[in-house]
Each structure stands twice: as C-alpha cells, then as structure tokens.
Amino acid sequence: xxxxxxxxxxxxxxxxxxxxxxxxxxxxxxxxxxxxxxxxxxxxxxxxxxxxxxxxxxxxxxxxxxxxxxxxxxxxxxxxxxxxxxxxxxxxxxxxxxxxxxxxxxxxxxxxxxxxxxxxxxxxxxxxxxxxxxxxxxxxxxxxxxxxxxxxxxxxxxxxxxxxxxxxxxxxxxxxxxxxxxxxxxxxxxxxxxxxxxxxxxxxxxxxxxxxxxxxxxxxxxxxxxxxxxxxxxxxxxxxxxxx
Amino acid sequence: xxxxxxxxxxxxxxxxxxxxxxxxxxxxxxxxxxxxxxxxxxxxxxxxxxxxxxxxxxxxxxxxxxxxxxxxxxxxxxxxxxxxxxxxxxxxxxxxxxxxxxxxxxxxxxxxxxxxxxxxxxxxxxxxxxxxxxxxxxxxxxxxxxxxxxxxxxxxxxxxxxxxxxxxxxxxxxxxxxxxxxxxxxxxxxxxxxxxxxxxxxxxxxxxxxxxxxxxxxxxxxxxxxxxxxxxxxxxxxxxxxxxxxxxxxxxxxxxxxxxxxxxxxxxxxxxxxxxxxxxxxxxxxxxxxxxxxxxxxxxxxxxxxxxxxxxxxxxxxxxxxxxxxxxxxxxxxxxxxxxxxxxxxxxxxxxxxxxxxxxxxxxxxxxxxxxxxxxxxxxxxxxxxxxxxxxxxxxxxxxxxxxxxxxxxxxxxxxx
Numbered sequence: 001x002x003x004x005x006x007x008x009x010x011x012x013x014x015x016x017x018x019x020x021x022x023x024x025x026x027x028x029x030x031x032x033x034x035x036x037x038x039x040x041x042x043x044x045x046x047x048x049x050x051x052x053x054x055x056x057x058x059x060x061x062x063x064x065x066x067x068x069x070x071x072x073x074x075x076x077x078x079x080x081x082x083x084x085x086x087x088x089x090x091x092x093x094x095x096x097x098x099x100x101x102x103x104x105x106x107x108x109x110x111x112x113x114x115x116x117x118x119x120x121x122x123x124x125x126x127x128x129x130x131x132x133x134x135x136x137x138x139x140x141x142x143x144x145x146x147x148x149x150x151x152x153x154x155x156x157x158x159x160x161x162x163x164x165x166x167x168x169x170x171x172x173x174x175x176x177x178x179x180x181x182x183x184x185x186x187x188x189x190x191x192x193x194x195x196x197x198x199x200x201x202x203x204x205x206x207x208x209x210x211x212x213x214x215x216x217x218x219x220x221x222x223x224x225x226x227x228x229x230x231x232x233x234x235x236x237x238x239x240x241x242x243x244x
Numbered sequence: 245x246x247x248x249x250x251x252x253x254x255x256x257x258x259x260x261x262x263x264x265x266x267x268x269x270x271x272x273x274x275x276x277x278x279x280x281x282x283x284x285x286x287x288x289x290x291x292x293x294x295x296x297x298x299x300x301x302x303x304x305x306x307x308x309x310x311x312x313x314x315x316x317x318x319x320x321x322x323x324x325x326x327x328x329x330x331x332x333x334x335x336x337x338x339x340x341x342x343x344x345x346x347x348x349x350x351x352x353x354x355x356x357x358x359x360x361x362x363x364x365x366x367x368x369x370x371x372x373x374x375x376x377x378x379x380x381x382x383x384x385x386x387x388x389x390x391x392x393x394x395x396x397x398x399x400x401x402x403x404x405x406x407x408x409x410x411x412x413x414x415x416x417x418x419x420x421x422x423x424x425x426x427x428x429x430x431x432x433x434x435x436x437x438x439x440x441x442x443x444x445x446x447x448x449x450x451x452x453x454x455x456x457x458x459x460x461x462x463x464x465x466x467x468x469x470x471x472x473x474x475x476x477x478x479x480x481x482x483x484x485x486x487x488x489x490x491x492x493x494x495x496x497x498x499x500x501x502x503x504x505x506x507x508x509x510x511x512x513x514x515x516x517x518x519x520x521x522x523x524x525x526x527x528x529x530x531x532x533x534x535x536x537x538x539x540x541x542x543x544x545x546x547x548x549x550x551x552x553x554x555x556x557x558x559x560x561x562x563x564x565x566x567x568x569x570x571x572x573x574x575x576x577x578x579x580x581x582x583x584x585x586x587x588x589x590x591x592x593x594x595x596x597x598x599x600x601x602x603x604x605x606x607x608x609x610x611x612x613x614x615x616x617x618x619x620x621x622x623x624x625x626x627x628x629x630x631x632x633x634x635x636x637x638x639x640x641x642x643x644x645x646x647x648x649x650x651x652x653x654x655x656x657x658x659x660x661x
Contacts, residue, residue: 073623101622
C-alpha cells in the first residue's frame with residue numbers, strides 16, 4: 001500500500017530525512033519511535049504533502065501512485081489521513097461545516113454521491129459516540145478553545161468520518177489523560193481491519209498497551225535504524241535510544 | 245472637482261425652483277465655510293492615508309430632473325423579505341415604490357426643517373459635512389415616536405445609475421424618541437458611470453431606545469463615496485451598527501458616535517472587502533462623554549490585488565466619564581503582496597477608572613490552516629473560500645434581522661468566491 005524508498009527531504013535547505021525506507025501493507029500497524037528531532041513529524045508531513053517540506057531524492061508510492069507531485073487534497077482523496085500533532089484552530093469555521101466539506105470533498109474524489117445535510121448529521125452522530133463527544137462539539141469552531149484531549153478526539157472523529165486506507169497518527173497520544181488515551185486507542189482499534197493500515201508516531205509506549213502493533217521502527221537522524229516486533233517498544237522505553 | 249466647479253453647481257442649485265428657499269440660508273452658510281476650509285489634504289491627521297486627488301479631478305453636476313428615472317425602477321434584484329423600502333434614484337424620491345412601516349413617520353427635508361423651526365442638526369466636523377449641508381438633496385427623515393416598537397425594518401435604497409457625471413448628497417435624519425425601537429437599513433447600489441455620493445446621516449436615540457442600523461455599500465465601481473454618520477445617544481440607549489461594503493472606487497466613512505447618557509451602549513461592526521484598485525477607508529470616533537457607557541468597534545478588511553484600506557479608530561473617554569468599557573479591534577487580511585492597509589487604533593483617555601482595550605493585526609491567510617483543510621481532502625480554492633469566510637463571518641453574525649443577515653451573507657459569499 002505504501003512504499004517509501006530512500007526518501008530524502010529538506011525544510012528551508014536543511015536535510016531532515018536522509019534515506020528512509022518503509023513498506024506498509026493493508027491491515028498492518030506500524031509504530032515509529034525515536035528521539036526528538038529525528039524527523040518523525042517531517043516524515044508525516046512529507047507523506048501528507050506539506051509544501052514547505054521538499055523531497056530531494058527517493059520515492060514514495062501509495063496504492064501504486066507516486067506521491068511526490070500529488071496535491072495534499074488528492075492524497076486525502078486517495079485514502080491517506082494525517083492526524084496532526086498540533087491541530088490548528090480555525091475561528092469562524094464551524095466544525096460541522098468543515099467536516100461536511102471534508103467528507104463530501106473526499107466522496108466526490110472517490111466518485112461517490114455527496115451526502116445531504118440529514119444523512120451527514122445521522123452519520124456524524126454515530127461517529128461522535130465512538131469518540132465519546134456530545135453533539136454540541138460539532139457546532140463549535142474547528143479546534144477553537146478545544147482542550148488537548150478534545151483536539152485529538154476531533155482528529156479521530158475526522159479520521160473515522162473520512163474512512164482512509166492509511167492513517168498516520170502523529171503523536172496523537174501526547175498530552176492525553178488516561179481516559180482520552182483509552183478513547184483514542186479504542187477508536188483506532190475498532191477501526192482496524194484487513195484493508196486499513198496505520199502508522200503511529202509516538203514517544204511513548206503507553207498507548208501500545210492498548211493495541212497490537214505489527215512493527216516498531218526506530219527513526220534516528222533521518223533514517224530508520226532499527227525495526228522489530230512489539231517488544232522493541234518496551235526495550236526502548238527502558239533503555240532509551242543510546243544503546244542502538 | 246475644483247472649487248470653481250462646486251461654486252458653479254452651488255449657484256445652479258440656488259436657482260432651481262424645486263429646492264426650498266427656506267433652506268438657502270443654512271446651505272449658504274455651510275458652503276462659505278466649505279470654501280474657506282477646502283478639501284482635506286494628506287497633511288490633515290485623519291486624512292494622511294486618504295488620497296482625494298481622483299475625486300478632485302472629476303467634474304460632477306448636481307442631479308436634475310433629467311436624471312430622474314424614465315420609468316419606475318426595477319428593484320427586484322434587491323429584494324429582501326419582510327421589510328419596507330424607500331427608494332431614491334439618482335437623488336429622486338420614488339414615491340410609487342416607497343413605503344414605511346407602521347410607527348414610522350416619514351418627512352421630506354424641508355418638512356423636517358420646518359418641524360425643527362429651521363434649527364437643522366448639522367455637523368461641521370469635516371468639509372464633506374459642510375458640502376452635504378450645502379448641497380443636501382433626497383432628504384429622508386424618519387421619526388419614531390415615544391414607546392413605539394417598529395416591528396418591520398425600513399430600508400432606504402439608493403440607486404445611482406446612468407451615464408452623466410453627477411453628485412448626490414443624501415441627507416437623512418433619524419429621530420428615535422424614548423422607549424422605542426427601529427431597525428433601519430441604508431443600501432447603496434447601481435451602475436452609475438461617474439458618481440460622487442456624499443451622504444450625511446444624523447441619528448438621535450433618546451432614552452431607553454434601541455436602533456439597529458445596517459449599511460450596505462455596493463456602489464458602482466466608478467463611485468467616489470463619502471459617508472458621514474453622526475449618532476447621538478442618551479441614557480440607556482443601544483446602538484448597533486453593521487456596515488458591509490464592497491463597492492465604489494473610493495469610499496470613506498466618517499463615523500461619529502457621542503455617548504451622552506449614562507448606560508448607553510454602542511456596537512460598531514464594519515467589514516470592508518476590496519479588490520482591484522479600490523480604496524476603502526473607515527474613520528471612527530466614539531466619544532464617551534458620560535460615566536457607565538460602553539462601546540466596541542470591530543472592524544475587518546479583506547484586501548485583494550492592489551486595493552488599499554484605512555482604519556482610523558479613535559475612542560475618547562472624557563475626564564468625568566468613569567466606569568466605562570471600550571474595546572476596539574481591527575483585523576485585516578491581505579490576500580496579495582500589493583494590497584496595503586493602514587491601521588491606526590487610538591485610545592484617548594482622560595478618566596482614571598476605565599476598562600479599555602485596543603488591538604490591530606494585519607496578516608495573510610494562515611498556511612497551516614490551509615494545509616489542514618487540504619489534508620482533509622478540501623481542494624485549495626475551496627479551503628481558501630472557507631477560511632476567508634471564517635475570517636469575516638464574525639462581523640455580521642450578530643445582526644438580529646435574519647433576512648438582512650442572509651442577504652449580506654449571500655453578497656459576502658459571492659464576493660469571496
């Protein structure tokens with residue numbers, strides 16, 4: 001589904017990714033860990049198509065299409081989703097309006113009919129239950145005045161509404177209290193299936209207590225330096241990164 | 245337009261029989277004062293960023309009988325539900341298609357003058373006030389008596405059309421006696437090829453009354469538009485002002501509010517949308533002349549292309565006006581490298597127990613927000629529209645009369661898209 005080969009990327013002339021290789025198959029859950037500044041968020045942003053990150057070398061393919069020149073909105077249409085580490089607040093834009101625009105834009109891209117207001121509302125109410133938020137939540141401006149936990153749950157709400165093939169979750173577990181962490185983890189678990197893959201970027205293994213990753217990768221200095229099974233996360237938590 | 249041209253036109257006006265001679269003395273007095281002062285120059289503090297040279301180059305004639313419409317003007321394009329409209333076409337009152345709601349008394353300028361025993365309220369704050377008094381036409385005076393809730397909003401629709409180069413100086417007096425309520429709308433539209441519009445609006449809000457005033461300026465792209473608004477408020481009165489403007493080649497709004505009674509409150513909300521080489525300019529002065537008064541100014545501009553904008557906002561708190569609350573906010577969105585905004589928020593406080601704030605920000609669209617939308621599948625151009633709408637929506641959001649709010653929303657969305 002996702003194939004990354006020897007990926008190099010820079011921001012403002014500074015090389016951050018220095019040859020990343022990663023292959024993700026449908027149904028898999030990959031976890032990327034690593035110290036601060038290793039390039040984890042850069043990788044997520046490059047995958048989602050943020051234009052201030054420039055790909056200088058290498059290949060990225062998603063469902064057989066090259067990502068390098070694909071617009072971010074088309075990547076979303078193709079089924080990629082990025083949950084942001086710091087979701088931006090947008091005063092003046094109603095959360096429901098935003099969600100509806102997003103869902104319908106993606107449906108349109110995929111050749112599906114756009115949802116009318118009633119159908120959309122019914123759908124979104126179901127999804128709100130999953131992330132344990134009440135209706136009032138969607139009538140507020142996007143992320144404006146949301147707590148840390150609410151922002152992350154809003155990201156999960158968007159994810160389950162947009163039904164991606166690949167979700168990249170960039171530190172979705174950071175700054176969450178235990179309840180929010182459980183809700184987010186359950187949201188992801190319930191949403192896993194044989195066709196859908198996840199890349200989880202995190203500092204901590206505590207979210208991994210709730211889920212079963214297939215692979216743990218260590219990203220350091222712009223490269224994946226070690227990959228292993230779930231147990232690797234425990235080892236990293238205990239020993240840090242210096243032993244690698 | 246040079247001074248000589250104005251002098252010629254003024255003489256023409258005095259010679260026309262249909263302008264009431266009772267008003268001549270006040271006209272003459274204002275005109276001689278205007279002659280003495282002349283046009284503002286960019287050396288004047290509040291006109292530093294306002295270039296009037298284009299206005300001075302043109303030659304405008306007073307609107308005459310020939311400028312009246314040949315047949316009843318079609319106003320179906322400006323339809324708004326549940327309100328009554330007074331139509332003024334090139335300065336000419338259109339009786340057939342005008343009406344006022346129950347509770348509102350409509351007078352012409354000379355009738356009103358008579359009612360006031362020739363003591364017409366007039367300002368000399370700017371040369372354009374003087375010019376308006378000298379040339380005032382299309383007088384519309386609305387009086388709402390004591391304890392009258394006017395349920396239906398009234399709109400004054402100014403249509404300016406035609407190929408001749410004319411000037412129109414509408415004069416409005418709105419008097420709201422105590423314990424009453426009025427929603428009143430001014431709307432400026434038309435396709436005039438060359439127009440100088442210089443209106444003056446005087447609003448008096450007596451004790452315990454409320455006025456919701458909505459101003460829509462969508463004049464033709466060749467219009468030089470000058471608006472002079474004077475509001476005087478007494479005890480326990482409320483004034484809510486909403487201004488939406490996207491029209492005119494040049495527009496300058498001089499807005500003065502005097503809070504002259506305790507517990508009076510004014511809310512000024514302005515939205516200016518400009519593109520091309522438009523210049524949209526707001527000059528606002530709120531005077532807190534009494535204790536326990538409350539004011540706010542929310543002024544936003546969105547500028548495309550090479551358009552320019554000005555915000556001069558001044559809040560003055562007089563020495564004995566303690567316990568007042570005043571907020572001022574100016575936010576501007578520049579959507580092109582060549583667009584330019586001059587923002588000048590000012591507080592002038594002579595009292596010591598007050599709560600005042602002011603702020604100004606000018607910036608571009610947030611890249612992070614744009615990317616956030618795109619990453620959710622929303623195409624860039626659509627994301628752009630959503631974000632600009634999100635920026636402007638706050639200004640008109642509190643309009644109570646839904647049909648006008650929807651009407652403005654529609655205009656706004658068409659403009660942004």
